[in-house]
Amino acid sequence: MNIERIKDLVIVLTQKELKARYKNMKLGYLWSLGNPLAYGLIYWLVFKYVMKVKIEGFPLFLVSALFPWQWFVNSISVSANTFVSNASLIKKVNFPRNILSLVSTGQDLIHFIAALPITFIFMLIYHKNFSPMLFIGVPLLAIIQLGYTYGLGLMISTINIFFRDAERLIGIFITFLFYLTPIVYSTDMIPENFRHLIPLNPVAPLILNWRSLFLEGTLNWNYVGITLGYAALFIITGHAIYRRLSWKFAEFL
């Protein structure tokens, strides 16, 4: 399997995903923004006016974390079906199946980048500086998150071939994770004696870094390190599971 072939596979499969997502929808791009913006709107209403959360520039605060979160959630929840939905292909054609996982999260990365201008608009509205750190921080975090979701997605999609209810578990898990991650609230609202537990949540350091990048133009390098650690862990375990089981895919699907 040479590099050219892998490149061609990645390109056509990504094109397929993007085209399939936007077919029959002239306003496809706007639709892809709709989901996170709708969440942003409802959280803003509920937490600002009902729960009376006092955070300055709350809309930007929400948006800066919701878009990366949305990428994470999309990749992870779709990943359960990555291999199952390509069963007819996997049963007949021999190609590196993990390309499917890469393509799946890769197209979510493309959406994330396409949605960045929204965050920038909110930054303008709230008079935030566009620090040069953005040029380093955005690509750095994006690459780490790509590897992170790829590894985790590969793990989940492999397991879901053998245990089809893994998908349900993921759904429950994601609900927990959302409220355990400082997305609709800030870290200083967490009781002080629990704050040191933040790094135990595998997505919290990543999401918090995105937020501090957009709000303050800074990165927490400890958190970068922790996220890298999680990414490495997911990629290594994901590959180990995949390697052990990939030759069984065709007989199982």
Add this chain to the structure above:
Amino acid sequence: MNKSIAIQFNRVSKSYPIYSHLGAGLKGFIFNLPKALKGLARERFTALENISFDINRGETVAFMGRNGAGKSTTLGLIAQVLKSTSGTVAVHGRVSPLLELGGGFHSDLTGRENILLNGVLLGLSRKTIKEKEDSIIGFSELGNFIDQPIRMYSSGMLSRLGFSVVAHLDPEILLVDEVLAVGDIAFQEKCKNKITEFKKSGVTIVLVSHSIDDVRKLCDRVIWIENHKIQMDGPTTEVLPVYEKYFV
């Protein structure tokens, strides 16, 4: 290693664990852990038992036999998507599988977009497909439909599209799994002619078929699999009469 051999099966067996315990999902597996693990190790279903054969380069071979005899497992082993339980499978050359109807297609994409997708999946480069695109579309005779999403296609049109891509592959070994009997008669003829053409150019062809007529016309050799073992292996003219007698 003899260079004229394309596919070699040496005492190949393939059995599948019966995954009944996984049918209950993760929940069932965990709640019945000891039993489930035991079940995984013990219950197996044998699809192929101690099969040996050599297929030479340029041969056209049909696998025949009842449903569930192990024909598709054989093709899966040749395509290297399955691994044998014991014995060795050696395949020399680029394998192109003919996918089942619509396999590897995406229903929201147009015929033209699916040609690119399917072609790359089956081993062509994007560049080659772009060069051959007109010829592929011409072969399919789909006309203006080529720019319509394929969910609007009839099953016959889908198989036209699928076969047109395959007809432009450059395989060394072509695997055909019971897909010739689709499309209208004119297109079926076209498919068979194309297969004959492949045959003349020295492609090794392995097909699974239930159509005695097709096998008689296209194949030099028949391997008849019965109860997961080779019942008979020989020239078409010798095997077919026995096969027909057995089933009629």
